Amino acid sequence: MSRLTIGRLLAPALLRPLSKPTGAANAVPQWARLFSQSRATASSIFTSPPQQPAAQQDSNPMNRLATAVLGQVVQPTNPNAPLSEELGIEEEKQSKEPYHFHIYSHKHNTHVTLTKPNRDALISLSCGNLGFKKSARKNYDAAYQLGAYVIDKMHQKGLTKQIHKLEVVLRGFGPGREAVVKVLMGNEGKYLRPKIVRVSDATRLKFGGTRSKRKRRLG
Numbered sequence: 001m002s003r004l005t006i007g008r009l010l011a012p013a014l015l016r017p018l019s020k021p022t023g024a025a026n027a028v029p030q031w032a033r034l035f036s037q038s039r040a041t042a043s044s045i046f047t048s049p050p051q052q053p054a055a056q057q058d059s060n061p062m063n064r065l066a067t068a069v070l071g072q073v074v075q076p077t078n079p080n081a082p083l084s085e086e087l088g089i090e091e092e093k094q095s096k097e098p099y100h101f102h103i104y105s106h107k108h109n110t111h112v113t114l115t116k117p118n119r120d121a122l123i124s125l126s127c128g129n130l131g132f133k134k135s136a137r138k139n140y141d142a143a144y145q146l147g148a149y150v151i152d153k154m155h156q157k158g159l160t161k162q163i164h165k166l167e168v169v170l171r172g173f174g175p176g177r178e179a180v181v182k183v184l185m186g187n188e189g190k191y192l193r194p195k196i197v198r199v200s201d202a203t204r205l206k207f208g209g210t211r212s213k214r215k216r217r218l219g
Contacts, residue, residue: 100169103177105175110127110180122157127142138175152188155191164195166192166197
């Protein structure tokens with residue numbers, strides 16, 4: 001074989017590494033390169049940190065929860081203190097709404113009702129429940145005995161220890177209004193007075209409505 005023939009055979013093999021690829025199959029589009037770079041960046045961001053050995057991990061679930069939420073373990077200064085105090089979370093008070101002591105007095109009778117914060121009635125009595133009949137129910141003395149009886153019922157049921165906040169709600173301007181208030185201010189109400197946080201007046205005021213009844217004329 002001549003020297004010229006050997007050169008023809010070796011020429012393509014020597015020039016192939018120096019030539020640029022002309023085929024479209026080997027070319028990588030620009031959007032593919034950008035997508036691969038963004039995917040590599042995202043994977044580096046969301047890669048979970050290396051886990052600690054089993055000997056170094058905390059076995060307390062509360063510490064693991066604090067580590068996940070706060071990023072650090074909260075070491076309690078006082079072991080007997082609640083967790084909410086250690087984390088700086090204010091604990092809600094017993095109840096924002098107090099118990100209610102309703103006094104409804106009109107010219108014929110007096111009603112006293114004790115209700116829970118959700119307005120469920122615990123005690124509901126009137127002068128008629130104490131044995132006063134007809135016109136005797138509207139007297140000052142009947143309302144005074146009613147107030148003392150209701151407070152005594154509260155002591156018997158243990159409600160005075162259960163109640164921490166009490167609101168007195170007055171309604172109407174009958175003689176029993178002042179009588180029941182006098183009971184609360186007297187010796188019978190000495191255990192309830194420190195717990196009264198509010199005194200309100202719920203007397204209904206007429207606004208519009210039907211025509212009033214004709215006033216009675218004497219003489």
